[in-house]
Amino acid sequence: MFFDSHAHLDDIKFEEDRDVLIRGLLNRGVACVINPGDTIESSRAAIELAKSYPHIYAAVGIHPHNVESMLDSHIEELEQMASYEKVVAIGEIGLDYYYDNSPRDVQKRRFVDQIELASRVGLPIIVHNRDAHADTLDIIVENIDKIPGGVMHCFSGSVEMMREFLELGFYISLGGPVTFKNAKRPIEVAREVPLDRLLIETDSPYLTPHPFRGRRNDPGYVPLVAQKIAEIRGIPVEEVAMVTFQNTLNLFNIKYERDGSSMDTFVYVLGDALYINLTNRCTNRCDFCIRNENAGVGGYNLWLEREPTAQEVIDLIGDASRYSEVIFCGYGEPTIKLDELIEIAKAVKAQGGKTRINTNGQANLYHGENIAPRFEGIIDTVSISLNAPTKEEYQKLCRSEYGEDAFCGMLEFAKACREYVPNVVLSVVDILPPDKIEASKRIAEDLGVGFRVRKFVEKQDMA
Ligand code: SF4
Numbered sequence: 001m002f003f004d005s006h007a008h009l010d011d012i013k014f015e016e017d018r019d020v021l022i023r024g025l026l027n028r029g030v031a032c033v034i035n036p037g038d039t040i041e042s043s044r045a046a047i048e049l050a051k052s053y054p055h056i057y058a059a060v061g062i063h064p065h066n067v068e069s070m071l072d073s074h075i076e077e078l079e080q081m082a083s084y085e086k087v088v089a090i091g092e093i094g095l096d097y098y099y100d101n102s103p104r105d106v107q108k109r110r111f112v113d114q115i116e117l118a119s120r121v122g123l124p125i126i127v128h129n130r131d132a133h134a135d136t137l138d139i140i141v142e143n144i145d146k147i148p149g150g151v152m153h154c155f156s157g158s159v160e161m162m163r164e165f166l167e168l169g170f171y172i173s174l175g176g177p178v179t180f181k182n183a184k185r186p187i188e189v190a191r192e193v194p195l196d197r198l199l200i201e202t203d204s205p206y207l208t209p210h211p212f213r214g215r216r217n218d219p220g221y222v223p224l225v226a227q228k229i230a231e232i233r234g235i236p237v238e239e240v241a242m243v244t245f246q247n248t249l250n251l252f253n254i255k256y257e258r259d260g261s262s263m264d265t266f267v268y269v270l271g272d273a274l275y276i277n278l279t280n281r282c283t284n285r286c287d288f289c290i291r292n293e294n295a296g297v298g299g300y301n302l303w304l305e306r307e308p309t310a311q312e313v314i315d316l317i318g319d320a321s322r323y324s325e326v327i328f329c330g331y332g333e334p335t336i337k338l339d340e341l342i343e344i345a346k347a348v349k350a351q352g353g354k355t356r357i358n359t360n361g362q363a364n365l366y367h368g369e370n371i372a373p374r375f376e377g378i379i380d381t382v383s384i385s386l387n388a389p390t391k392e393e394y395q396k397l398c399r400s401e402y403g404e405d406a407f408c409g410m411l412e413f414a415k416a417c418r419e420y421v422p423n424v425v426l427s428v429v430d431i432l433p434p435d436k437i438e439a440s441k442r443i444a445e446d447l448g449v450g451f452r453v454r455k456f457v458e459k460q461d462m463a
Contacts, residue, residue, distance in 0.1 A: 001031040001305045002226060002241050003248040004219035005173055006092075006126065006153050006201035009035045009056065010045035013205040013216050021218055022053050028220035029241075031055055031305070032248070032256065036092045036126050036153075038063035040074050043081055050086040057254060059089035059126050067110035068102035075117055082121040088252035090118040091126025092153060095139075098131040107132075111139055119146035124251055126153050127170075133161055144168055149251055154203050158185055159192045166197055171251050173199035176207035176217060179228045190232045194401065195281060196336075199251070200225045200244045234399075236291055238303040242280040246307055256306060266308040267316045268300045274323040276344065277330030278337040279307050283362045283406075285399035286387070288429060288456065291331055302331035310343035317344070320353030325381075328357045335363035338371060345378040356381040361410030365402050372416035382417045383452070384410060386426040389439035414447055425450035 014021060025033070035050070036059035037043025043060035050058040060081045062070050081087060093114040095107050102110075118125045127150055129136040140147065151171040155162065162172055172193045178186035200222055202209075208217035209224040223237070226244065230237040249256050268275050280291075280303060296302035320326050326348045328334035328341055334357060335341065345355045361384040363371050375382065388394040391407035400406030417424045426444040428437055430453050437453060444451035 001245060002029050002200065002222045003245045004030055004033045004202050004204075004222040005151065005199040005244075005248045005252075006036060006175070007033050007204040007219045008038070008042070008206075009033065009049055009204065009219070010037075010042050011205050014218070021220075022049075022056065025055070025219055029223050030219045031245070032057065032254075033219045034059055034088060034126075034248070034252065036089070037061055038092060039066050040077055043078060047081055047084055047087065050084070057086050057088045057252065058084070059091040060087055061089075061091045061093045061114055061126070062110065063092055064094055064096040064107045064111070064128060065099060065101040067106050070106075070110050075113055078114070079117055079121060082117070082123060087123070088254055089124050089126050089150075090114055090121070092128045093125060094128035095132035095136050096128060096130040097135075104135075108135060108139060111136075112143065115139070115143045115147060118148060118150075119143075122148050124149035124151070124253075126151055128153060130156070133157055137161075137164055140165075140168055140170075151199055151251060154201060154207065155189060156185060157189075159188050162189050162193060166194070171197050171199050171247060173201045174229060175201045175203045175225055176209040176213070176221070178232075179209040179224055180213065181210060187232055190229045195233075195239075195243050196247060198229070198240075198244055199248055200229070200240070233285070235285060238295075239280050239291065242304050242306075245305065246279075246281075249306065264304050264306065264308070265296070265300045265302055266304075266313050268298065268302075269323075270298050272324040274317065274320070274326045275330060276313055276317075276326065276328045276334065276341075277302050277304065277332075278313070278328065278334050278340055279330065279332040280304050281336050282333040282360065283336075283366055283401045284333070284360050287397055287399070288431065296331065304331070307337060308340070310340040310347075313340070313344050314347045317348065320348040320351040323353065325354045325356050328355070328359075333360050333362070333366075335359050335371070336366060338363065338367060338374070342374055342378065345375075349378045354380050356383060358383045358385070360385055360398070360400075360406075361413045362400065362402060362406055364413050364416065365406065365409040370416050372413065372420050375417065376420040379421050381423040381425065382414075382421045383425045383427055384414050384417075386410070386428050386440050386443065388428070388432070389436050389443060393436070411443070411447065414449055418447070418449060423450065425452050427452040427454050429454055429456045431456050
């Protein structure tokens with residue numbers, strides 16, 4: 001399922017078939033849409049759509065094209081609208097020096113006014129920036145303490161510009177232009193943007209993705225954007241769908257309730273062990289990852305529409321002592337969901353269960369600190385996928401976001417875990433040549449941790 005984080009369904013171009021189109025989105029794989037406003041009237045219309053359809057959310061704001069006629073009283077009106085529970089952002093707001101439909105000094109003043117509004121109502125901002133990078137950045141930097149998060153919508157800048165916005169805590173949203181035949185910058189951005197800061201959108205009715213360019217755009221085309229990003233990054237489209245869905249929920253603080261048809265597998269039994277599937281996110285792109293080919297293991301579909309809460313998993317586990325082990329594994333890197341993992345592990349230990357984490361060992365790199373002390377007393381085994389005996393071979397095989405630093409970071413993590421976890425194991429898959437397996441074994445011995453050669457066919461050993 002996909003989340004279109006930006007579509008103007010209130011636009012006149014949807015006048016004739018809006019209801020049919022919106023009702024049909026679920027069948028096209030699109031579960032949710034955010035409809036931003038660009039005038040007072042369209043902000044009102046966005047709210048009406050959010051009231052009419054459970055899977056539509058609204059943002060309210062005045063687009064830079066329209067700020068010349070904006071009145072101070074409009075800020076009060078927007079503030080009142082923002083109190084409606086399904087208004088999830090202030091937007092779209094920002095600067096547009098390409099069309100210059102409003103004088104630039106007015107654009108800047110009204111951008112700041114609407115940032116201050118976002119600050120007062122505690123909502124993130126949806127930013128439009130066209131040919132106005134320097135001023136957009138300056139205004140955001142000057143007001144960063146007031147801004148409760150935000151997204152650079154339909155981002156068209158360079159990778160360097162993207163990094164400036166990422167450093168300010170912003171998300172980056174990509175739309176149809178990433179699919180265009182002449183696309184350059186969006187492709188570079190799609191390759192470089194950290195997955196946990198990526199959103200997808202259509203900006204409907206504009207910017208229709210290839211191969212439908214020229215037609216009216218609508219949210220049902222957002223899977224094409226995800227598909228292109230998946231191709232660029234060499235990852236499954238399901239992962240792009242899941243990660244961007246979750247990122248959108250996180251940024252806009254949306255509590256998405258699954259309907260009865262959703263079949264997310266948060267826990268599953270293999271043999272006499274219980275496996276926990278906390279996330280589909282991962283900092284690696286291993287060549288041998290089962291996710292490249294399959295939807296899951298043992299008949300379970302492990303792609304998630306959303307990530308579970310700790311309490312949901314605890315409820316599903318029930319009596320943990322029934323299982324030989326409770327294993328944090330799943331279809332992604334479980335330590336990315338560290339707080340949930342710790343809470344669940346505590347609950348399992350309180351029932352006398354045994355716990356194991358199957359991990360790629362990059363948790364300290366991901367969290368920017370040594371997280372191993374948090375395992376003390378609640379994790380019995382940490383099984384780290386060494387996969388290769390050198391940093392170069394590891395990176396070639398596992399394609400970590402951290403480059404060749406991933407290998408050393410993983411070994412440091414193994415060392416750190418040794419102090420807090422009774423059983424730490426490094427593992428390799430049996431497709432490695434025997435001399436590489438031997439070299440890997442020596443690394444484990446030097447670190448004073450266990451070593452295991454796992455069969456490639458043991459599909460449950462993801463990480
Ligand atoms: S095998 Fe494990 S570490 Fe590698 S990409 Fe898959 S989930 Fe991530």
